[in-house]
Amino acid sequence: MKYLKKTSLFLLTIIILSACSSNPKKAVAVISPKSGSDISGTVTFTEQDGMVTMTAEVRGLSEGNHAIHIHKIADCSSDDGKSAGGHWNPTEKNHGKWLQDPFHIGDIGNLVVDETGKGSIERKTDLWAVGGENDLKNVVGHAIIIHQGPDDFSSQPSGAAGARIGCGEITRK
Template sequence: MKRVLLIIILVFISGCQSSDETSRTVNMYNSSGDMIGTVQLTEGDGGVDFKVKLEGLEPGYHGMHVHEYPKCDQPDFTTAGSHFNPDGNEHGLMHPEGSHLGDLPNIEAAPSGLVDAELMLPEATLKDGKKSLLDGEGTSLIIHKGQDDGVSQPGGESGPRIACGIIAKDEKESTETPTDPTNFNEKQEE
């Protein structure tokens, strides 16, 4: 009887645990505030898996990085800070001494402007810890106009930031539209 009760309790506890720590949907916005798609983040065996579904990008390769702050203020998204780099490494997936934790492979937009890609960010996590994308207030995901060359410092010469999405502990914050600083006073009054 005790064994059956224990099994029922364990099943109940595992069924009630939230998947908030193991997945996030990040809405991506361009500098005009238009939503251009989503990125689904899921805790994987060796890191965080990214399923990227975007539209409206210029055809070709674009750098994509996790940045250190969960801020996507338009139009240039500089409030997102630098690349997420808890270990203090150099930039670039091809750098011989290791890369920023937030350095992702380039994504490729088809001639139609669509991106449908699956990437992996090794060693990153959505759980607690130094390498958590949700540590503190969270981080952000930035897409750049050009291709990341994989070695140039500090950011791969990938050009201006053209899209941003917030990776936040609170899933609701990951789906909010970015802030337009020209409307800051209006938003404060609401």
């Protein structure tokens, strides 16, 4: 009987710990139109086992590439999206292309938009976190900005991507 109790307690502990590690943390930015655009969509950040997967799905854009970045401030109140501030760049690196030095962690890249106006992009990294005390990694409390044009990955400080046509505040879910 004693053995059965110990085994049961051990198995219960394993089940509880497994459930904790498989419960992902999530944050979402709902994209609203700016600068007279018709854009809509969502950007979802899911953290599990130290890795964050970001998935952006938008519609209402012209065909082609459109820059997408994380900006400093979770404020989409202005009509032009400028209330979100500049790029989120806590490490103070030059603007560039995702995972190619130099780049900063607000540099996501370009959404590829098809002829129906739908676009998406996905990134997976350990450079971001969903919540927590590390301001160098925490995406919550920042904003997603989608631009009118493509990011050229070299113009400083933001890639010469044109007007801000979509904005979403990143909030924990």
